[in-house]
Amino acid sequence: MFSYLSKKIAIPNNAKLKSASWSKEHGYVACGGEDGLLKVLKLEVQNDSKHKGLAAQTNLVMNQTLEGHSDDVQVIIWNEKFRKITSSDQNGLIIVWMLYKGAWYEEMINNRNKSSVKDMKVIFVDGQRICIVYEDGAAIVGSVDGNRIWGKELKYGSLTSVEWSPDGNTLLFGLLTGEICVFDSCGNYLNKMSTYCLNNIHGAVRIVSLDWYKGENNYGTRMLPSLAVCYDVGRCQLMINHEDPDPVLLNTGIQITCSCWNEDGSMLAVAGTQMSADRNINVVQFYNPFGNHLNTLLLPGKCLTACTWEGNGSLRLALAVDSFLYFANLRPYYKWAYSSTENTIIYNYSRPHTFEHSITFWNLKTNKTKIITVHHLIDICASEDYVCLICKPSDVSQGVILTMYTAIGVAIESKRVQFEPIQSMMTSNQIILINKSFIYAWQYFTPKQTLDLGFKFTSSTIRQRDGIERLYHIDTISLRTGSSSFVDDDISSSVFQTEVDWNIMNQPVSSDPISTLTISHSTRRLLIARESGLIQIYRLPDLYFEMKFSVGDNCPYRIYVNCNATCLGVIDESGIFRLHLIPDNSNSLLSSVKFQNIDNFIRKDVWDVKFEEDNPNIFAIMEKTRMYIFDGLQAEPAIHTSTYLYEFKNLEVQGVLLDELVKTVNIQPNEEFLLKTPIKKVRDFKQILEKDGLEKASEFINDNPHTKLRHLFIEACLEKQNLEMAELQFVHLQEYSGIQFIKRLRNIQSKLIRKAEILVYFKKHDEAETLLLNNDRSDLAVELRKRLGDWFRVAQLTKDTGILMKDLEQAEIWNGIGDYYRSQMLWDKASDYYKQGNDLLKFAECLYQLEDYKGIERIIEELPDCHDALYDFGLRFANLGMIKQAVHAFIKCNRRKEAIDVCLRLNEWRVAYELAKSIDSQDADHHHHQEQEKRIDNLLKQSVVCFIEQGRIIEAVELYKHAGRFLDAAELLYKEVQKIKQSSNRSPLYMKKMYVLIGLLMEQYYEQNKLQANVKPRNPACGEGVLMASSTLAGLLLTEQDHTIHNNNNGIINKESEILQNYNSIQYSNSNMNLIKTNVMNRLIDQPWRGAEAYHYIMLTIKQLYNGLFNYAFRTVQLLKDYGDILNPLIIYSLIALCAIYTRNYVACSKAFIKLENLTDISPTEQKEIKELTLDLFFRHQPINEQDTLESSEMDSMLESETKIPICVVTGQPITDYQFWMCPTCKHCAYENEITKLHNCPLCHFPVQ
Incomplete structure (x- = not known):
C-alpha cells in the first residue's frame, strides 16, 4: 500500500489539538484542543463532481464550534447508534452533544469534581452504555440517558485507558503502571492480562492505546488479532482476545502517542514520534493483523496527538498535529488482476457478515459478471487467457493452493505448493511466486496443450501435463555489490530439475531479501528486485540467469519495465519514482533525445505506473490523485483521478476505480467505474480533424504514423464519405477487409444505405438503425439486426413497425x-x-436438459415415421438408460439394428430377442434378422460364460432371466444349488430361497410358453375349434421342444460351449450325464416347487417343535419322506424320530430308527451311536402309540394314503375343508383362517390379497 497527505485544515488562533474522532457511519470529524476548543467538521463530495473516489472534490459543509469546555479537551468519543458526541476536558467536565436540525447542541453535563477523565468508551453492541475512567482510579458505567449503572474505586492505581470487548461482556482497564486488569460487564474482577511485549523492558511504561476492533462489518476471517495494546516505548501486542497466549509482538521503533484499527480491522495505524539526534519526526506506521509492516507515513510538525480513521472504505486517516488537522489518503494493495485477451477484470471483495472472499470476474465487453467464493485468499494474478487464485488451505499446514481459472470463472487445474508468496505474476504459460528468499515457477499446462497430446496419457505425458516446477534460492548465484553497470564475472547459469526438491526451503534466509518482481512479456524476461537496490534478470521459462545491476540504495517497492525491456521504472518505499536504463541492451529503441536527462528524472508520491505496450517511450504514472502521461520525460497535463491502471495500449490509458468497485457488493458494475484516457497526441489529432480538415490531419499522420491515428482518420473520412483517402489509409495498414469494404461501398448507389453501412462498420449499430427508421426503411433496419444476431431487437422492430413476416x-x-x-x-x-x-x-x-422426458416422448409421437430427429432422440434415451423410449424412437425411424444394439448394451436381452423375432418370414430382411438372432445368442452365451468363469452364477442367472431364457436360468440355478449342497453347509432358509427362485423362473417359463402358443396363425380358413386345439397342443409341444433343443444343441463346439459343458459335468459323470440330465430336467419342469417345499416343511417342523406344537410337527415331518432325493435321509428320519418321541408315538419312532440303522452312507461311529440310542430308548418304552386318538389317527391315515391330499403350507397339516385358499403363483393351498393372519404366501411369498 501507499499513503500520502492530501489536505490540511488549520485551527483558528493556533490552538493546539489534543484529541480527534471521526464518525464512521455519519462522516463527522470532532477535534478538541486547548482552552476548551471543540469543533465538529464535515467534508462532503460535491454533487456535481465529475470525479469519483479520492479524486472527487470535497467541500467543508460543516465547521461548528461547540462551547461548554474551558480547559483542554482530552477525550472525544462517538455513539454511532444514537449519533451523539461525548467530550471531556482536563478538569473532568463531561458533556454529551446531540444533533438537532443540522446543528450540535448540548444535551447533558456531568462533573465529578475530583479527578480528570483519562478515557471513555461506548459499548459497541447497542450503544446503551458508556464506561468512564478517571485518573484517581474510579470507573463508572452509565446508560445513554445519563443514569449511573455501577461505579467502582479500583485499588490497583491510576487508570489511563478502558476498552469494551466486542460482545460487551468484558472490560479492560489500563493502569498507569502498564498493567491491564480484566473485569466483567458488572464490575467483577476476573484477572490480569499478560503483557508479553514488555519482556526485557525496564523502567516506567505507559499504555497510550487500548483498541479492540469490534467487528463492525465483520469482514474476512475473525480469528485474527483484533485487540491492540500499545505502550509509549514503542512496543505493541496484537491479540485475538484478552486470553490469547500467543500474541503478535511489535517493536515499532517510535515513541507511540496513539493507535487505531481501520473500518474492517485489516490495518492498524500506529502514530508517534521517531526520535533522533538531529530532530524528531512525526511518523505513522501501518501494520496488518499479523504484524507485517505495510507502509510508513511522515508528517510535518512537532507534536502528533491523535489519529482516527474514516468509515467509508478506510481510505483516509485524520491526524491531529499541533494546530492542524491533516488528512492522509491511502492507496491499498487490492487483490485484483486483468486478463487482456478476454478483456476481464478479476477483483476481490469481502461481504459483510461472511467469512469468505468473493471473487468477481467482470467481462468488460459483455458487461457480465460471475462471482465465486474462496477461503483465505492471498493473491490474484492473470495472463492473457487465464487467472490464478492463490489461497491458503483450510487446514493448518503450510503452503498455498494455486487454482487456475478461465477468464469466465471456470476452474481447470490446481496445485498445492509448500511456498507462501509475498507477490505473484503470471505469463501465458507460467506462474512466478516470490518470497523474501526464494523464487518459485510453475510452468502450467493449458487445456489447449492437453488436446495436443492426443489423450495418450503415458508416464511422460502425465508428468508433462502436471507442468514443470522450479524452486530457486536467490543467493544460489554468487552476487557482488557494485555500481549500476553490468557485472559479468562470477556468474554461472542455474540448472533446475523438473521435480522440485522442497528441502531447499530449509536454507537460511537471504541477507539481501527479495522486495518485488516484474515480467517483460515481449522479451520473456523476469526481473527481481532486492532490498539493497540490486536488480537480477532471468530468462523465462527456464529461469536462466542473465545479468544484474543496481538502481541505488533505496529499497524498491514496485518495479515496471517497458515493452522492449530497455527501461526500468522503480518506485521505492517512500513513493519516489525513478527511471533506469537497463545496461548492455544493444537493441534499445528508446529515443536518445527524449531520455537525455533520465538520471535527473524524479517524481514523488507515485503509487502506480503503466508503460505503453507498443511504444517504449511512453508511460503513465499515478501521482496522488493525478495521472500524468509522459512521452519520454515530457509530461502531459495532469488528469484528476484515483484510478488503478490496467492497460496502456493504442495510445490510450485504461483504468478502473477499484475503491468504488469493491464497495458495490450487490450492484452490477458498469462503465462508470472505468476510465479511458487518450494521450495528448490523440487529442490533438482529433482537434485537427474537427477544425482543419482531412488534409491537415493527413499531414499530421505522416509526421506521427500510428495505427490508432490511422483508424481515427479512416473513421473521419468515411463519415464524410471520402472513400479515396480512407482506402489509402487501409492500404497503409494492410487491412484487406477494409479495402474490400471500400469496394462494397462504391457499389452502393444510395447515400442513405452507404451511410448506414459505414455506421455499422464502426459498430454504431443504434445510430444506423435510427437512420434507417427515420428514412422509412424499417425493412433494412430489421435486416441489419438480423445480421448482428440481435433477435430481440428484430422481434421488437417487427412488432413496432408492423412489417409482414412469413x-x-x-x-x-x-x-x-x-x-x-x-x-x-x-x-x-x-x-x-x-x-x-x-x-x-x-x-x-x-427438454432433455430440463429432464422433461415425457415432453420428448410427445415430440416423438408427433413426428412422422423416418424423421431425421428420431435417431437423435433414440440416442438420447439410450444414454439415459430409458430402453423402451429409445427402442420406440429407433423402430419409428426404421433403425432396427440400432434398437437391438441398444438393448444388448443395456442388457435388455428379452427385448432384443423380441425385436429379432418380430420380422415376418415373408419379409425381405428375414434372413438378416435371423443372423441378428444368432448374434444375440452368441453374445448372450459369451456373457454367461464370462460370469461363470468369474464365479458370478447369480449374475448369469439374472442375465438369462432378462433375456427371457427362463428354463436356462432355472437349470443354471439348479446346478448351482446342487454344487452348494455338496460343498457347503448352508442354512435351510438360504436353500429355500434358491429353490423358490427356481420355482418362480419355471412359472415365468410356463407363462412365456402360453403366450407363444396363443399367437394365432395368419391363415383365415382355420376354424375356432382348430385354433383352440392347436393352441393347447402347441403349449405342450413347446415345452418338449425347448427341452429337446436344450439337450441337443447342434451349434459349433467352441470355448463357450466347452465351459458350459464343464459346468454341467460338475454333478454327473460323462457317461451317464445325458440320461441323468434328462431325468433331472423332466422333474424340474414337472415339479418346479419340490425343492422349495422340502426346505419349507423342514423349517416349519423345527418352528413347530420350538413352539411346542408337537402334533403339528409330527404330521409336518411326515411330508419329508417324499423328499429323500433333496434332503439328507439322516436328517429326515432323525426329525421324524424326534417328533415321534415328543408325541409319544413310539411306533413311528421305531420305524424311523429302523430306517436310520439301515442307512449305508453314515460312518460306523454314527451307526454305533444310533444303535445305542435305540436300545436305550426302547428299553424304557414299548413301541406303541401312547397318545393315540381318533382325530390323530384320521390325520395320520390321510397322510399315509396314496391319494393326493392338499397340504396347508401354513401349518403343514392336511386340508379337510371344502373351501381353502390357493396361491396364484406357486399353486399351493392353505386354510383360509390361517392365511388371513399373514401378508404373503409362506412358500413363494406372493402377496396375499
Missing part, C-alpha cells in the same frame, strides 16, 4: 431468441421459443 422468417426470429437463451443455459425460456419456432431438435435438447 412463417419461416417468424420461426427464424423465435429460434434466434431461443439460441440466445440456450447459450445462457436458460433452458426453460429457450424451450418456449424453440417450440414457437418449430425447431424440434433444439426444443427436445432443452
Whole structure:
C-alpha cells in the first residue's frame, strides 16, 4: 500500500489539538484542543463532481464550534447508534452533544469534581452504555440517558485507558503502571492480562492505546488479532482476545502517542514520534493483523496527538498535529488482476457478515459478471487467457493452493505448493511466486496443450501435463555489490530439475531479501528486485540467469519495465519514482533525445505506473490523485483521478476505480467505474480533424504514423464519405477487409444505405438503425439486426413497425431468441421459443436438459415415421438408460439394428430377442434378422460364460432371466444349488430361497410358453375349434421342444460351449450325464416347487417343535419322506424320530430308527451311536402309540394314503375343508383362517390379497 497527505485544515488562533474522532457511519470529524476548543467538521463530495473516489472534490459543509469546555479537551468519543458526541476536558467536565436540525447542541453535563477523565468508551453492541475512567482510579458505567449503572474505586492505581470487548461482556482497564486488569460487564474482577511485549523492558511504561476492533462489518476471517495494546516505548501486542497466549509482538521503533484499527480491522495505524539526534519526526506506521509492516507515513510538525480513521472504505486517516488537522489518503494493495485477451477484470471483495472472499470476474465487453467464493485468499494474478487464485488451505499446514481459472470463472487445474508468496505474476504459460528468499515457477499446462497430446496419457505425458516446477534460492548465484553497470564475472547459469526438491526451503534466509518482481512479456524476461537496490534478470521459462545491476540504495517497492525491456521504472518505499536504463541492451529503441536527462528524472508520491505496450517511450504514472502521461520525460497535463491502471495500449490509458468497485457488493458494475484516457497526441489529432480538415490531419499522420491515428482518420473520412483517402489509409495498414469494404461501398448507389453501412462498420449499430427508421426503411433496419444476431431487437422492430413476416422468417426470429437463451443455459425460456419456432431438435435438447422426458416422448409421437430427429432422440434415451423410449424412437425411424444394439448394451436381452423375432418370414430382411438372432445368442452365451468363469452364477442367472431364457436360468440355478449342497453347509432358509427362485423362473417359463402358443396363425380358413386345439397342443409341444433343443444343441463346439459343458459335468459323470440330465430336467419342469417345499416343511417342523406344537410337527415331518432325493435321509428320519418321541408315538419312532440303522452312507461311529440310542430308548418304552386318538389317527391315515391330499403350507397339516385358499403363483393351498393372519404366501411369498 501507499499513503500520502492530501489536505490540511488549520485551527483558528493556533490552538493546539489534543484529541480527534471521526464518525464512521455519519462522516463527522470532532477535534478538541486547548482552552476548551471543540469543533465538529464535515467534508462532503460535491454533487456535481465529475470525479469519483479520492479524486472527487470535497467541500467543508460543516465547521461548528461547540462551547461548554474551558480547559483542554482530552477525550472525544462517538455513539454511532444514537449519533451523539461525548467530550471531556482536563478538569473532568463531561458533556454529551446531540444533533438537532443540522446543528450540535448540548444535551447533558456531568462533573465529578475530583479527578480528570483519562478515557471513555461506548459499548459497541447497542450503544446503551458508556464506561468512564478517571485518573484517581474510579470507573463508572452509565446508560445513554445519563443514569449511573455501577461505579467502582479500583485499588490497583491510576487508570489511563478502558476498552469494551466486542460482545460487551468484558472490560479492560489500563493502569498507569502498564498493567491491564480484566473485569466483567458488572464490575467483577476476573484477572490480569499478560503483557508479553514488555519482556526485557525496564523502567516506567505507559499504555497510550487500548483498541479492540469490534467487528463492525465483520469482514474476512475473525480469528485474527483484533485487540491492540500499545505502550509509549514503542512496543505493541496484537491479540485475538484478552486470553490469547500467543500474541503478535511489535517493536515499532517510535515513541507511540496513539493507535487505531481501520473500518474492517485489516490495518492498524500506529502514530508517534521517531526520535533522533538531529530532530524528531512525526511518523505513522501501518501494520496488518499479523504484524507485517505495510507502509510508513511522515508528517510535518512537532507534536502528533491523535489519529482516527474514516468509515467509508478506510481510505483516509485524520491526524491531529499541533494546530492542524491533516488528512492522509491511502492507496491499498487490492487483490485484483486483468486478463487482456478476454478483456476481464478479476477483483476481490469481502461481504459483510461472511467469512469468505468473493471473487468477481467482470467481462468488460459483455458487461457480465460471475462471482465465486474462496477461503483465505492471498493473491490474484492473470495472463492473457487465464487467472490464478492463490489461497491458503483450510487446514493448518503450510503452503498455498494455486487454482487456475478461465477468464469466465471456470476452474481447470490446481496445485498445492509448500511456498507462501509475498507477490505473484503470471505469463501465458507460467506462474512466478516470490518470497523474501526464494523464487518459485510453475510452468502450467493449458487445456489447449492437453488436446495436443492426443489423450495418450503415458508416464511422460502425465508428468508433462502436471507442468514443470522450479524452486530457486536467490543467493544460489554468487552476487557482488557494485555500481549500476553490468557485472559479468562470477556468474554461472542455474540448472533446475523438473521435480522440485522442497528441502531447499530449509536454507537460511537471504541477507539481501527479495522486495518485488516484474515480467517483460515481449522479451520473456523476469526481473527481481532486492532490498539493497540490486536488480537480477532471468530468462523465462527456464529461469536462466542473465545479468544484474543496481538502481541505488533505496529499497524498491514496485518495479515496471517497458515493452522492449530497455527501461526500468522503480518506485521505492517512500513513493519516489525513478527511471533506469537497463545496461548492455544493444537493441534499445528508446529515443536518445527524449531520455537525455533520465538520471535527473524524479517524481514523488507515485503509487502506480503503466508503460505503453507498443511504444517504449511512453508511460503513465499515478501521482496522488493525478495521472500524468509522459512521452519520454515530457509530461502531459495532469488528469484528476484515483484510478488503478490496467492497460496502456493504442495510445490510450485504461483504468478502473477499484475503491468504488469493491464497495458495490450487490450492484452490477458498469462503465462508470472505468476510465479511458487518450494521450495528448490523440487529442490533438482529433482537434485537427474537427477544425482543419482531412488534409491537415493527413499531414499530421505522416509526421506521427500510428495505427490508432490511422483508424481515427479512416473513421473521419468515411463519415464524410471520402472513400479515396480512407482506402489509402487501409492500404497503409494492410487491412484487406477494409479495402474490400471500400469496394462494397462504391457499389452502393444510395447515400442513405452507404451511410448506414459505414455506421455499422464502426459498430454504431443504434445510430444506423435510427437512420434507417427515420428514412422509412424499417425493412433494412430489421435486416441489419438480423445480421448482428440481435433477435430481440428484430422481434421488437417487427412488432413496432408492423412489417409482414412469413412463417419461416417468424420461426427464424423465435429460434434466434431461443439460441440466445440456450447459450445462457436458460433452458426453460429457450424451450418456449424453440417450440414457437418449430425447431424440434433444439426444443427436445432443452427438454432433455430440463429432464422433461415425457415432453420428448410427445415430440416423438408427433413426428412422422423416418424423421431425421428420431435417431437423435433414440440416442438420447439410450444414454439415459430409458430402453423402451429409445427402442420406440429407433423402430419409428426404421433403425432396427440400432434398437437391438441398444438393448444388448443395456442388457435388455428379452427385448432384443423380441425385436429379432418380430420380422415376418415373408419379409425381405428375414434372413438378416435371423443372423441378428444368432448374434444375440452368441453374445448372450459369451456373457454367461464370462460370469461363470468369474464365479458370478447369480449374475448369469439374472442375465438369462432378462433375456427371457427362463428354463436356462432355472437349470443354471439348479446346478448351482446342487454344487452348494455338496460343498457347503448352508442354512435351510438360504436353500429355500434358491429353490423358490427356481420355482418362480419355471412359472415365468410356463407363462412365456402360453403366450407363444396363443399367437394365432395368419391363415383365415382355420376354424375356432382348430385354433383352440392347436393352441393347447402347441403349449405342450413347446415345452418338449425347448427341452429337446436344450439337450441337443447342434451349434459349433467352441470355448463357450466347452465351459458350459464343464459346468454341467460338475454333478454327473460323462457317461451317464445325458440320461441323468434328462431325468433331472423332466422333474424340474414337472415339479418346479419340490425343492422349495422340502426346505419349507423342514423349517416349519423345527418352528413347530420350538413352539411346542408337537402334533403339528409330527404330521409336518411326515411330508419329508417324499423328499429323500433333496434332503439328507439322516436328517429326515432323525426329525421324524424326534417328533415321534415328543408325541409319544413310539411306533413311528421305531420305524424311523429302523430306517436310520439301515442307512449305508453314515460312518460306523454314527451307526454305533444310533444303535445305542435305540436300545436305550426302547428299553424304557414299548413301541406303541401312547397318545393315540381318533382325530390323530384320521390325520395320520390321510397322510399315509396314496391319494393326493392338499397340504396347508401354513401349518403343514392336511386340508379337510371344502373351501381353502390357493396361491396364484406357486399353486399351493392353505386354510383360509390361517392365511388371513399373514401378508404373503409362506412358500413363494406372493402377496396375499
